[in-house]
Amino acid sequence: MPALLTVSGATRRFGGVYALRDVDLDVAPGETHAVIGPNGAGKSTLFKLIGGQLVATAGTIAYDGERIDRLAPHRRARRGIAIAFQDSPVFRGMSVAENVMVGAHAITSAGPMSAILRLPRHRREETRIRGLAAQALDRAGLSPWADQPAESLPLGRQRALQVARALCGAPRLLLLDEPASGLRGPERSALAALIEQLRGEGLSILLVEHDVAFVARLADRVTVLDLGQVIASGPFAEIRTDSAVVAAYLGGPT
Amino acid sequence: MKWAYAVAAVGALVLPVVLAPGQLTVFILLGLSAMAVVGLSLLMGYAGQVSLGQAAFTALGAYTSGLLSLHHAPPLLALVAAPVAAALAAVVVGVPILRLRGHQLAFATLALQILLLSVLSGAQWAGGAVGLQGLPYLSVGGFELDQDLDYAYLVVGGVLLVSLIAHRLVHSRVGRGLRALATGEMAAEASGVPVGAYRLLVFAVSAAFAGLAGGIYCFFLGYLAPGSFPVLLSIEYVVMAVVGGLGSIAGALLGAALITVVVQLLTSLATQPGMPSYAPSVLSYAVYALLLIAVVLFVPKGIVPTLRRSL
Numbered sequence: 001m002p003a004l005l006t007v008s009g010a011t012r013r014f015g016g017v018y019a020l021r022d023v024d025l026d027v028a029p030g031e032t033h034a035v036i037g038p039n040g041a042g043k044s045t046l047f048k049l050i051g052g053q054l055v056a057t058a059g060t061i062a063y064d065g066e067r068i069d070r071l072a073p074h075r076r077a078r079r080g081i082a083i084a085f086q087d088s089p090v091f092r093g094m095s096v097a098e099n100v101m102v103g104a105h106a107i108t109s110a111g112p113m114s115a116i117l118r119l120p121r122h123r124r125e126e127t128r129i130r131g132l133a134a135q136a137l138d139r140a141g142l143s144p145w146a147d148q149p150a151e152s153l154p155l156g157r158q159r160a161l162q163v164a165r166a167l168c169g170a171p172r173l174l175l176l177d178e179p180a181s182g183l184r185g186p187e188r189s190a191l192a193a194l195i196e197q198l199r200g201e202g203l204s205i206l207l208v209e210h211d212v213a214f215v216a217r218l219a220d221r222v223t224v225l226d227l228g229q230v231i232a233s234g235p236f237a238e239i240r241t242d243s244a245v246v247a248a249y250l251g252g253p254t
Numbered sequence: 255m256k257w258a259y260a261v262a263a264v265g266a267l268v269l270p271v272v273l274a275p276g277q278l279t280v281f282i283l284l285g286l287s288a289m290a291v292v293g294l295s296l297l298m299g300y301a302g303q304v305s306l307g308q309a310a311f312t313a314l315g316a317y318t319s320g321l322l323s324l325h326h327a328p329p330l331l332a333l334v335a336a337p338v339a340a341a342l343a344a345v346v347v348g349v350p351i352l353r354l355r356g357h358q359l360a361f362a363t364l365a366l367q368i369l370l371l372s373v374l375s376g377a378q379w380a381g382g383a384v385g386l387q388g389l390p391y392l393s394v395g396g397f398e399l400d401q402d403l404d405y406a407y408l409v410v411g412g413v414l415l416v417s418l419i420a421h422r423l424v425h426s427r428v429g430r431g432l433r434a435l436a437t438g439e440m441a442a443e444a445s446g447v448p449v450g451a452y453r454l455l456v457f458a459v460s461a462a463f464a465g466l467a468g469g470i471y472c473f474f475l476g477y478l479a480p481g482s483f484p485v486l487l488s489i490e491y492v493v494m495a496v497v498g499g500l501g502s503i504a505g506a507l508l509g510a511a512l513i514t515v516v517v518q519l520l521t522s523l524a525t526q527p528g529m530p531s532y533a534p535s536v537l538s539y540a541v542y543a544l545l546l547i548a549v550v551l552f553v554p555k556g557i558v559p560t561l562r563r564s565l
Contacts, residue, residue, distance in 0.1 A: 051444055077446035085441055091434040101427075102434040106446030108427055112455055115426030116419050125427060162441070169446060 002065065004029045004173055004204050005050070009059035012045050019045040021228045022059070027173065032195070032205040034219035034236075036212065038248065041225040043208045047177050050206070051083050052076045063173070077106040082166035086178040090150035090158050097146040099161055100136050103168030104129040132168050140164035140194060156187025160194060167198075174198065176207045180214045192217055216240075224248070262507065266413070270406035278402045280518055282474060285409030286312075288510035289467040291494045292416045292503055293460030298492075299501020300424070300432040301456040303352065304360040307367030308464050308491045311340040313483035315465025316472040317374065320386040323473075329392045333469045340465025341458040348457045352450070367488055374480040385479030392473035405474045412470055416463045417503050423459065424503075432456060433501075464491075486538065490517075493542045497549050499556020508558055516541065 003026035012020040020042040027033045037043050048054040050061060052073035061069040068076055077083075082103065091099050108129060114122040137143045140160045145153060150161060159179050166174055176195070180188050188211075195218055199205060209215050215222060216236050224232040224239055226248040232239045239245050273281055294308050315336035322332035351362045375383045392399045392408070399405060423429050431447035443449045472478055490513065498509025520541055524533035553560050 053440060053444075072448075073440075073443040074446050074448045077444055083441075083444040085444070089438060089441075091441070092437040094430070094433055098430055098433075102430050102442065102447065103445045105427065105431055110427050112423060112426075112428050112459075115428055116422050118422060122426060129427065165441075165445060 003027060004064060005206065006062045007046070007050065007059070008062070010046065010049055010056050010061065011058040012042075012049060012054060013057045018228050020049070020056075023225070023228075023230055025223050025230070025233070027204050027206050029172075029204055030199075030202045031220050032199045032207060032218055034207040034209055034215040034222045035225060036209055036215055036222060037225035039210075040227075042228040043210075043225055044177070045228075046225070047175060047208045051081070051175060074105075077169060080106070080170070080172035081175065082106065082169050082171035082173070083175040084159065084162035084166050084177065084179060086181055090153070090161050092149075092151045094150055095147050096142055096150050096153065096161060097133055097137065099150045100133040100142075100164045100168045101129050103136070103165035104132050106169035106171070107132075129168075132170070136164040136168040139167055139197070141190075154187070156183050156190060159183065159187075159191055163191075163194060163198075171203070173204045173206065176205065176209075178209055179207070180209060180211045188214065258504070266410045270403055270410070275402065278406055280514065282402065282405050282409050284510055284514040285406075285413050286467040286471050287491065287494060287514060288413050288507050289409075289416045290464040291491050291498070291506040291510045292413075292420050293463030294491050295495040295498070295500055295502065295506040295509075296420055296424070297456050297460040298495055299499075300429070300436050301453045302436045303453065303457065304356070304492070305363040305457075305460070305488070306360045306492065307363035307365070307485075307488050308460065309483045309485070309487035310363070310367035310370045311344065311461040311464035312468035312471070312487065313367075313370060313374065313480070314343050314461075315340045315468030316478050316483070317380060317386070317468075318465070319469040319472040320389050320478045321380070323390050324386060324388075329390060329473065330394055333392060333466075333473065336469025336472075337462035337466040340468070341462040344458045344461030345454060348454045352453050352457060364485065364488070367483075367485060371480045371483065371485075381479070383480060385477060385482070386472075387477045389472060389476045389478070391476070392470075399473070402474075405470065408470060412466060413507065416466065417507070419459070420463075420503050424501075428452065428455070436501075486535075486542075489542055493546050496556060497545060499559040502556065502558045505556050505558035509556070512557075513542075513545070516545070 005027040007023060007025040010020055010023040023046060035043050035046060045054060049056050052071060056069055060067055063079060063081065091102060108125050110122050110125045137146055140163055142157060142160055142164055153161060179191055183191060192214060207219060219236055221234060222236050222239050223230055224245045231244045231248060232242045269281055270278060290308060290312055294305060297303050297305055318339040319332045319336045322335055323329050347366060351359060354362055374380045399408060431442060432452055434442040435447055435449050435452060439449055494509035494513045495506055497512060499505030517538055520537045521534055524537045
C-alpha cells in the first residue's frame with residue numbers, strides 16, 4: 001500500500017546549523033509511527049515541517065500522493081492533517097465544546113456572509129459541526145466537561161481536548177507533538193488508551209515523543225533521530241537493541 | 255443581563271423624544287461612536303489587533319458620502335458607499351500592515367490616519383482644510399431626513415445593524431475561528447483556520463462599521479473637514495472599547511455611552527467662564543489617559559465581561 005505521508009530528504013538549516021539533515025520517513029495508512037530522540041535531535045523541527053509551521057531548506061513532503069511542502073498550514077489541515085501541539089494551549093475564553101468545534105474548520109466552509117445573513121447553509125453546517133463535536137468529545141471522554149471553560153481543565157484533559165479538536169476535523173493523519181510530556185501517571189495512561197483506541201479505529205498517527213515507554217506501547221514503527229539525522233528506523237523491538245540508538249538515547253539517563 | 259438590554263432598548267427609543275436639542279446632538283454622536291467601537295472591539299478582542307487610526311475609516315466613509323452627494327449621487331447610494339469604501343480601503347492597507355503585530359500595528363494605523371488627514375487637508379477635490387460644505391440631507395424615497403430626531407433614530411438603527419452583524423459573526427464558524435486565533439494562532443491555523451484572511455476580514459468589518467458611522471455623520475452635520483476626525487477620535491474609540499470590555503458588543507455600547515457622557519460633563523466644565531482656552535483639550539486627553547489606566551489596573555477585562563462573571 002502506498003504511504004499516506006512521505007518525507008524525503010527533509011533538511012532544515014538555521015543559519016549555518018542543521019536542525020534536520022536529509023531525513024526520510026513515511027507513515028503507512030493505519031500505522032502509528034513514532035519519532036523519538038534526545039532533546040535537540042530535530043523532532044520538533046520535523047514536526048513543524050510536516051505541519052507547515054516551518055519551511056524546509058531542502059527535501060519534499062508528500063501527502064496522499066501530492067506534495068504539500070509549499071502549502072500553508074490551514075490548507076494542510078483541509079487535506080486531512082490534524083495536529084495536537086505540545087506547547088500550544090487550548091483556546092482560552094472558549095468552552096471545551098467550542099474548542100472542539102474549531103477543529104471542524106478543516107471540513108466546513110460557510111463564510112462570513114452566510115453567518116451574517118443566517119443563510120440555510122450556515123444553519124446546516126452549525127448543526128453538522130455540533131454533531132461532529134459531540135462525537136469527538138465522546139470519543140475523547142470529555143463529554144461531562146463540554147460546557148466548562150477549556151482553560152479550567154487539568155493538563156491531561158487539555159491534551160485530550162486537543163486530540164478531540166483534531167478528531168472533529170475528521171483527519172486521516174493525526175500528528176501528536178509530545179502528548180505525554182508533563183502528564184502524571186494516570187493522565188498518561190488515559191491518553192495512551194485514547195491513542196490506542198484511535199489506532200484501533202485505523203487512524204494514521206505520527207507521534208513525536210520523548211517518553212520511551214509511551215512509544216513502546218503505541219508505535220508500530222519507530223524512527224530515531226539524533227543531531228538532526230535518522231540513526232535507526234523499524235519496529236520498537238528491533239531498534240531498542242541497535243547500538244547507535246543505545247549509545248545516543250536509550251542508554252542515556254532519560 | 256436581560257434587563258440591561260431592555261433598559262438600553264427603551265432608552266434608545268425614548269431618549270430622542272425627551273432630550274433637549276443640544277443633548278440630542280450628543281446622543282447622535284454617541285451612537286456614531288458606538289458603531290465604530292463595536293467594530294474596533296471585534297478587531298481588538300477577537301483578532302488581537304490594535305488600531306490607533308480607526309477614525310481614519312470614519313473619515314473615509316464620511317468623505318465618500320460627502321463627495322458622492324456633492325456630485326449628485328442619490329443620497330442613499332452615497333450612504334451605502336461609505337462602509338463599502340472604508341472596507342475596501344481596509345483590505346488594501348490591511349494586506350501589508352496586518353503582518354505587523356502589537357505596537358507596530360498600532361503605530362502603523364496611527365500613521366495611516368495622520369497621512370489621510372494631511373492628504374485631505376491638502377486636496378483641492380476634498381475641499382482642503384475647509385472641507386466639504388453644503389451637503390444635502392439624507393433622503394430615502396422622497397422622504398428627507400432634515401430633523402435631528404430623524405438622525406437620532408437612524409443612528410439607533412445603525413447601532414442595531416452593526417451589533418446584529420457583529421453578534422452573528424461572532425456566533426458562527428468564522429467567529430469561533432476568530433476567537434481561537436486570538437489566543438492560539440498556531441493551533442487555530444493547524445485546525446484549518448485561515449488566519450490571515452480572517453484577520454483581514456475583521457479589519458474590513460471594523461472599517462465598514464466606522465465608515466457607516468462616518469456616512470451618517472456627513473448627512474447629519476452637512477459639512478465635513480479633516481479636523482472633524484482627529485487622532486483624538488481614534489484614541490476615544492480605543493478607550494471606549496477597552497473600558498466596556500474588548501470583544502463584547504454590549505461592552506462597546508456601554509463604553510461609548512459612558513465615555514461620551516463623561517466627556518460631555520468635562521467639556522461643559524472646561525468651557526465655563528474663566529477656564530483657560532486649552533482647558534478642553536487638556537481635560538479630554540487627561541481623562542482618557544486616567545480612565546484607560548484605571549480600567550487596565552482595576553478592571554482589566556473591561557466593565558461588561560467583569561460584570562458577567564460576577565453575576
